[in-house]
Amino acid sequence: MIQVGILGATGAVGQRFIQLLTDHPEFELRVLTASEASAGESYRAAAKWRVDSPIPERVADQTVRRTEPDAIPDDVDLLFSSLPSDVASEVEHDFVEAGYVVSSNSSNERRATDVPLVIPEVNPEHLDLIEAQRANRGWDGALIKNPNCSTITMVPALAALEQFGIERVHVATLQAVSGAGYSGVSSMDIIDNAIPHIGGEEEKMEAESRKLLGELGDGEVQYHDAAVTASCNRIPTIDGHLENVFVEFAEDPDTEAVAAAFEDAETIDLPTAPDPLITVFEDPERPQPRLDRMVGDGMGIAVGGIQETETGIKFNVLAHNTIRGAAGASVLNGELLAEDGWL
Incomplete structure (x- = not known):
């Protein structure tokens, strides 16, 4: 068994890690x-x-330690981080410099040129950036990131459609309140309401999606050249980000070809990975957060509402934002690190 730890274990995402x-x-x-x-x-x-x-019970009685490298036993091989990004930007470096491999859900350094931003079913080869990272920074450990919760909902679906030549993406999100943390949105702000702005979220979706879909070469990622535009909105659901996606292609696929591409999306043989990766609903009223966020035990992607438009294809996509979009994504990256011999 590989010995692991959680940095920032008491928060909402830390609790998902434990689960x-x-x-x-x-x-x-x-x-x-x-x-x-x-x-x-x-x-x-x-x-x-x-x-x-x-x-x-085995966790309840464990003693919580300081978030410092000298508080971690030497036989721990992998650390999962759910630290706030302002804390993680300093603390994660301390752990990596001390030789630990850190699979992080925190937003800091996702766009750094030598930090792998990975979805195992989409771009597992980007882990090779670890070699450049170690050479550039003199680290013995490694830092790997998963994308933010709205990006990871959309990108597996886009990756399945890359065969048609993605040129332009427009997305509008309907994001659950758990994505802001337990105290992130007050009840007086969100009940009977929707908030048409989430600070920094649109920029994350636009940049992270292009990095994830990009090509790795010569120790860096060449971002995908598709134009991505996002509009991010907070709505009063608890869990599950629903997104309306509009895609323009170099080719002209019909809805049947798009649905088949989703159903044939590549899976990966890791313990936490869902099979199938993408579940396609024919009912135009699905997917819905309350009904479908636990598809694939919360690690799957749900797609529906596939329609042709004058310029391409539109569809709706849903994922559980604190499982697939946060802790589960980091755990899956940890499994990939172990599988590929990085630990």
Whole structure:
């Protein structure tokens, strides 16, 4: 078993990490870290448990450690990070410099030229950037990122359609409140309302999607040349990001060809990976967050509403934002790191 730890284990995404890593077939959860205020407490006392399953007993009594490299046992091989990006931008470097491999959900450095931004079913070869990262920075460990929750909802569907020559993408998102964290949006702001702006989200979608779909060569990623435009909106659902996607192609695929491409999307043989990756609904009223966010145990992508437009194809896509879009994405990247011998 590979010994793993979670940096920032008490927050919402940290709790999802615990849910996914408990009884994992390859990873044994050895270390939990949090802020200085929580260090030394039992996890049960330090975390206000909010996940939709009981807190695992073997985790509840673990002692929370300081988020510092000297607090981590030497036999831990992999760390998962759910730290706030302003903290992670400094702290993650400390761990990587100390020789740890960090699979991070935090947003810092996703666009750094030598940091792999990876969805295993889409661009596993981008892990080779680790060689350039180690050469550039003199690190013994490695830092790998998964994209943000709205990007990871859309990009697997786009990757399945790349065979038709993607030229332009427009997307409007309907994002769940859990994407902002437990205290991220006040109830007075979101109940009976929708918020047509999420700070920084549109820029993340536009840049991260092009990096993920780009080609790796000579130690760097050449971004995909498609034009991507995003409009991001917060709505009063709890979990599950729903997105309306409009794509223009070099070719002219019909709806049947697009649906077949989704159904044939490449899967990957890792413990947390869903099969199929993309579930296609014929019912034009699906997918819906409440009904379909747990497709593939929360790791799948749900697509529906495929229609032809004057300029291309439009469809709706949905994924669970705190599972596939956050903790689950990092766990899957950790499995890929292990599979490819980076640990």
